[in-house]
Amino acid sequence: MKLTITLAVGALALSTLAAGAQEAPPSRTGEDIFAQRCVFCHDARGWGTRSLARRTPPDQAELLEREVLPEILVRHAVRRGIGSMPQFTPTEISDAELDALARWLATRNAD
């Protein structure tokens, strides 16, 4: 995942936000959420990746390179935190968004 992609997505999300919507945030795809909330720690050089490299096979530390990433592990890590990773509240990532994120991560990696 390249940084340029992240920023573009961030800007997009913001333009809806700045338009003054006071409703629930527009529901985002799993890919959007990963780019907005996860990639800073889970890109090639991020802290999450460096930390995971201590306990995974060398080519499996980056989440987007994982051969197997079960949905339940993602749900658990995001809502409760895992190891040193802080968790996310439902106002940051709703249950529905978390399902979409977990599904996206599980299936894209299964290819």
Place this chain on the structure above:
Amino acid sequence: MSAPLPPGTSQAALDAALEAFRAAVGPQWVFTSEADRASYLDPFSIGDPDAHATAAAVAPANTDQLAQVLAAANAHKVPVWPVSMGKNLAYGTAAPALRGTVVLDLKRMNRIVEINEDLGYAVVEPGVSYFDFKAELDRRQSNLWMSGAAHSWGSVMGNALEHGVGYTPYGIHAETICGMEVMLADGTLVRTGFGAIEGSQEWQAFKWPFGPNWDGVFTQSNFAVVTKLGLWLMPQPEGMAGFTISVPAKGDLARLVDTLRPLRLDDTINATYTIANAWRQSTGGAQRSDLWQGEGAIPEEVVTRRLAERGRGWWNVIFNVFDHVPGGIDLRIDKINRHFAAHFPQASIEHTRWVKGEPQQAWMRQDVSLAPFGIVDWRGSPGGHSDFGPVVAAVGSRVTQVYELIERRFLEHGLDPWVGMFGMGGRALIFVADMLYKRDDPEMTAACQRLFRTLCREVSAMGVGLYRSHITFMDDAEAMHTWNAQDGQGALPALNERLKACLDPNNILAPGKQGIGSARA
């Protein structure tokens, strides 16, 4: 884990309040399940996170809903703990000081209300993160620069309210606040400063109104819920330079501080500088086990040897300077170099330079980032950190005295003295003596708590107080304010309690925040 009750509240009162919250914000924005409550625990808790567990969380979308939530909280005497992004990591994150307090999550109030290019300010709601804010400035191709905090996850408003630090000339974020909208505990909405004038165009233009300036009163406090915040923003500079200064010996601290002071005081160095001790420098790119596998803290010889291998001195300073006049940056660079040559020739100085139009570089710290978290698992996973943060006059002898005490006590408690000192302004250094611990090691977290409390007592005997603290230590930090005490309570904490009783008689807003109203239960 069963849900705790808020302090001084019955189950029936809590249930009634939750019903009213649901009616106010919609049932999907009141969170009571075990998993949802767990998501509001402090991920870096110093000991059992359950000590600061919440009974529930409620997330209003606007001030109308907020007023209804506060009305219900008052009616049922259920206290709430307002958070903006809830990313006050190292200081409690979103968790309340008093166990059971309901988290009032303001993240859905996330509008950037205004960015004014001409006057150089923004008005934001609580739920605007640095990520969001930077993206919006970029989208507008704004000429205004953000002064970001250590990590970009947090709220722009929350960081300023908590007296956070950035690395530009606008880096004392609380000082950039100009005008607020706050909701009092009884639901009254108030605008401070010129916002109190109907039709004002000066709300964010001038800080000193006719009458008292209330903005400071609503920072690090629990007197109201801040719903909008005006912040001044810096126009893009013409040039910048990034400095790294290294001095060889441990005994050089006083001289270093005294050499930096006049440059910071006269604004030649016009942004926060950071002094790192040997332990803080030795972590870069390493894992702790590369340095040390023994018991307790990493011994001084080990970090000193590592620095020598890398050709670095015992103390390292980094800072950026800014100039708005073309060519001005070179005058600053020259003055800093000449000043050090005259007063501290042993210091080694390097700098990098940027002028408007060139691509930005990492040292400029203009990018959003979560990189600072990299230190959290220094002692292994699950890691956590929090810091002891005394404010010390920028006088070499005094800074050295406080530093030596901190280092000694950290080592005695088996913790690596990972210390940075931040030159926020010319007259004081804010210490960040970071306690890096393994959260699942109860002996280590207990040692952190003993260490923190010991240091509170010892530095307050020197007449020193703190800049901020983790929720675990709010009462300890408040108790340091002993001047003109009556009946064991200092005059300032007593004033805070009087104001609190007047503005929030049911003590529903963030009881225990900064020690104010902590006697609730």
